[in-house]
Amino acid sequence: MSVATAPVGCDPTAEAKRVTSQVGGGRVNSRARAIPEATVARLAVYLRVLSGLEERGEHPGSTISSTELAQSTGVNSAKLRKDLSFLGSYGIRGVGYDVATLTDQISRTLGAHRAHRVALVGLGNLGQALAGYPGFSGRGFVISALFDADPERIGRDVSGLRIEDIHDARAICRLTGVTIGVIATPASAAQQVADILVGAGIRSILNFAPGVLNVPDDVEVRHVDLSLQLQILAFHEAHRTPAAASAAAAGGQLPTPAQPAALAVRS
């Protein structure tokens, strides 16, 4: 069996594959176009901001300019226009983008206009948090199944869904038409769970467990590493220019803990 090694970290640019965009409905974008991975990630951000605007009915003229949206999302306006140009020409020169149209187009491109059924495996602290996370159950994702291996947890209800035995995943996933699996187990179980999910026909996995997953080539794994970002912060903290931080300068030479006193805010 051919085994693909999952990309490291949560870097969207790790694998630079392009995906031909063949969105139905966009007649301007008739020819298939490759959308860069980095652009896809930003489109999701644009979509969120736009949805927010629309919901709050904030934008008076119902159009928004690239500079305006760029500012709201923290990107360069040229980059934003280039990103949007991958969807086709939905902007009006001299005016901007129609918020409703743009929202719809991005939604369509991202596949957010239809619901994706998600199976969540591992109902520990993190798993339960994810089960109730608004950004998960909203945004076109429907958590359709919960799994765990702990008999203590199996049978309990979380967010109105019953926790099933992970060993029944194969049958349940096929029955419910789940296409995306989320792994929120400890690292030690992640690979086994991934194997089961793959066996159940799932082709997209979001992995919150640290470590690398081995899956077949046609299964896409994305990794959210909670501590990775923290370590990157720590790196920058340790390497601050001496001008910016005097404390970091001392840390460079010896592992001297800068603050010896006042440990924690204990009750």
Add this chain to the structure above:
Amino acid sequence: MSVATAPVGCDPTAEAKRVTSQVGGGRVNSRARAIPEATVARLAVYLRVLSGLEERGEHPGSTISSTELAQSTGVNSAKLRKDLSFLGSYGIRGVGYDVATLTDQISRTLGAHRAHRVALVGLGNLGQALAGYPGFSGRGFVISALFDADPERIGRDVSGLRIEDIHDARAICRLTGVTIGVIATPASAAQQVADILVGAGIRSILNFAPGVLNVPDDVEVRHVDLSLQLQILAFHEAHRTPAAASAAAAGGQLPTPAQPAALAVRS
């Protein structure tokens, strides 16, 4: 006040700043060298894998080759060697890298050899999960303070730490020498919390709330967007080539891995 817009998503390459590496101890690497952001992210992964090997005492000769480590971490071996070369020449040609030395060097470079004090804001589901997350409290990070704005939560204990009022953050953060702040609040509160943290002297923020944070230039923000990765998966799901999609539809029968009997998904 000069305001920088935080980079979008969790893309490490979003801002391409280099950091001069002036790690004490590495005499081979005497001249300051710029370590790319992407490399830093991978170094953290290497470190985790190496630590795992070391703890389990798995590696017999106490050395490991680049190909071997590359396979364990899911990267190209050349890339791995180039990454490690930023630390200096700690490999031995014809042999590999000494696991202990390598671990130590990466640790040092990442600033993981000394403890970083972290303040966690927002003790909802996600916040509580983070408070108990082993990859957080381990790996050189010490959660030193918990904050929330909800009177219901203030005063309660989570993971042996008392939840304090966010409005006392300024005093408490300075007292405890916290340098990193983690925001796990709803999006609506994130900006206010960020302002408070910045006011308390914190210069590194890990943000789990969706949306963009505005902070001064000298404050670094990293963003973990839980739903972003899911949306990227959905995009790929929606844009699968028809050939691959049909192959995957029948994918149940073929690559079924050995269903493991002993499976422990506990936490």
Add this chain to the structure above:
DNA sequence: GCGACTTTGTGCCTGTGTTCACGAATGGCT
């Protein structure tokens, strides 16, 4: 209708990151 102004869409350039391929160094074996 026409000119001024605004905003999009994009060509081009630069810098970053990844991969290949190969020389250099090292340990083991005869």
Add this chain to the structure above:
DNA sequence: AGCCATTCGTGAACACAGGCACAAAGTCGC
């Protein structure tokens, strides 16, 4: 000692992403 297999370190080529700047295309005022 000398040769050989192995593995590191890195130069060069390539792919990708980001940003500037400008032409094209539209609106608005008169």
